[in-house]
Amino acid sequence: DAGVTQSPTHLIKTRGQQVTLRCSPISGHKSVSWYQQVLGQGPQFIFQYYEKEERGRGNFPDRFSARQFPNYSSELNVNALLLGDSALYLCASSLEGQGSSYNEQFFGPGTRLTVL
Amino acid sequence: GDSVTQMEGPVTLSEEAFLTINCTYTATGYPSLFWYVQYPGEGLQLLLKATKADDKGSNKGFEATYRKETTSFHLEKGSVQVSDSAVYFCALSDSGAGSYQLTFGKGTKLSVIP
Numbered sequence: 001d002a003g004v005t006q007s008p009t010h011l012i013k014t015r016g017q018q019v020t021l022r023c024s025p026i027s028g029h030k031s032v033s034w035y036q037q038v039l040g041q042g043p044q045f046i047f048q049y050y051e052k053e054e055r056g057r058g059n060f061p062d063r064f065s066a067r068q069f070p071n072y073s074s075e076l077n078v079n080a081l082l083l084g085d086s087a088l089y090l091c092a093s094s095l096e097g098q099g100s101s102y103n104e105q106f107f108g109p110g111t112r113l114t115v116l
Numbered sequence: 117g118d119s120v121t122q123m124e125g126p127v128t129l130s131e132e133a134f135l136t137i138n139c140t141y142t143a144t145g146y147p148s149l150f151w152y153v154q155y156p157g158e159g160l161q162l163l164l165k166a167t168k169a170d171d172k173g174s175n176k177g178f179e180a181t182y183r184k185e186t187t188s189f190h191l192e193k194g195s196v197q198v199s200d201s202a203v204y205f206c207a208l209s210d211s212g213a214g215s216y217q218l219t220f221g222k223g224t225k226l227s228v229i230p
Contacts, residue, residue, distance in 0.1 A: 033217065042205050042220030056217050090159060094216065103216040107160040
């Protein structure tokens with residue numbers, strides 16, 4: 001089975017622009033989470049979606065938004081890009097959003113966003 | 117809020133040396149604990165996990181024991197190889213937060229030299 005896939009692999013934008021990142025979860029997984037990893041730091045949680053509903057949101061400004069589609073794929077949108085948004089954006093999928101004592105998250109390779 | 121603190125790197129070891137990377141956590145609920153590894157240019161891979169106190173996670177020669185009394189989850193390996201060179205992240209997932217978000221430490225870069 002294919003793992004979590006993300007597109008594009010790399011992206012270069014300028015300040016003030018908008019960007020959309022895409023994620024396809026592992027087949028059968030209904031939950032998708034997004035993380036931002038700034039160079040030299042650990043990933044920071046942005047959003048979790050389960051069954052197309054937002055389940056959790058991290059401490060990120062409203063410029064960041066996301067959605068999940070009926071096929072469980074997801075998009076992360078960032079508006080009015082800042083230099084500080086330059087990072088590796090990771091998507092992770094898991095089987096369920098709740099009801100289990102443990103939900104292992106499987107990560108994609110990430111999208112490297114550079115804001116100039 | 118939840119947090120993870122892990123020893124700062126970088127850590128440089130000779131091949132076959134013993135490895136310890138310290139990790140302590142703070143959580144409001146009953147977290148599951150993880151170690152993830154990130155090889156250069158790649159995403160995160162789950163290395164091992166423990167879901168309750170006194171559990172020992174193990175994989176590829178790496179081990180970590182969930183110590184509730186010391187809120188720790190230290191990573192150990194008896195004999196490292198050059199191929200273990202990577203960045204290691206300690207993380208927790210606290211279901212009491214309402215979602216299964218992962219909280220990561222800052223990462224420890226390990227370099228193993230022949």
